[in-house]
Amino acid sequence: MTFAANVLNVVGVLFLSHAVYSAYEHSLLASRSTSSAVPSLPLDITLETLFSVLLLCIGVVLSSPDLKPIQWHVWAGRLEKSKEARLVTEVGVGGGNPYAALEERPGFWDVRGAQKAFGGWLRESGEKAN
Amino acid sequence: MLDEKELVLNPIVGESVQHNARTVSNIRALTASLFGVAAGTLGLESYPGFLFYFIGTAVVSVLIFALKADSSPKAYFFRPVGDLWVGDLFGGLMSFVLTWTLFYGLCKA
Structure with a gap:
């Protein structure tokens, strides 16, 4: 899965850089022409840009760690x-x-044992006081 | 109160919630700058550009839903509507605008 995602990412980056460079060249062409009207971007560059971004989105989602x-x-x-x-x-x-x-x-607390010990200590201290 | 009872009956793992939120926000940050590149290359201006961003984030949400969350966002997000669909809608907007203006300037100027 990660291999497929990496392939998608690489292909997407290639397509995207090609599309951006094409758009840049197209803008240079428009600035050289004598007519003042700027022609809109050709359809194939638009489609290539959208396609490469979609590929990259799928690649990024696939290559991210699992939820x-x-x-x-x-x-x-x-x-x-x-x-x-x-x-x-x-x-x-x-x-x-x-x-x-x-x-x-932890196991159960021995309440009776603790009671007996406390009673003994109480009796002992009482005897000592007397 | 109902929410608290529900949490006691079906506890959730905070660590997993954090991990999922981080993963989704990473994906959003990356794809937002990609959408900026595309919008600038296509020469979009004002409202169409922002519309492009919102459509793109919706597509990414659908991709996460289908490819990462196994079509059951309840198992991976505490509040699926907030965390998956509209949570980070504006989180990537600034990086989108950054790359949008950069590539618009490169391709149109």
Whole structure:
């Protein structure tokens, strides 16, 4: 695809420079002629200009980088499917497991144990004060 | 409020949004100067020249829609009407006028 886009770009630039040079020559011709009326641009130069600009537009659009999906589930699904992206472990470099936050959650907090420890500390400090 | 709920249900990736906007604005900047070259070579003056620019940007929008966005702009742009079709309509106008006047001067003077 990129090769085709480059070919389109090169062909478009060639056509465009040819068309612009032709128009320039045409304007020189008009300035040399004795009649004061300036002839309009010949049809073939007009068509060549429009055609080359169209070619270049298609080439520029094709050679630009691909758009990325913005929906989170599509983006994450694509990331999960690609092997090299999953091997990346750093955060924020376009890789890694997008579900890491869900898969590596901390375990539940032992509320009863914490309560017991706090009670023990309370009792201990109370005994010390007495 | 509806928008916020929608975003919570279907979150979007900010990085991708930025990347897409940058890509589209790059394409627009490049093609705008190309349209300026064409308009100056064709010798367009005043309103026809600006009309040429707007027709050109519409063509580029259609090209992005067909070749880059797989005909489903909803998947690549948060607001397809704003970001793809009319978003950068005036962004490339200045570079268009620059190359337009330059090539008009080269080919007509």
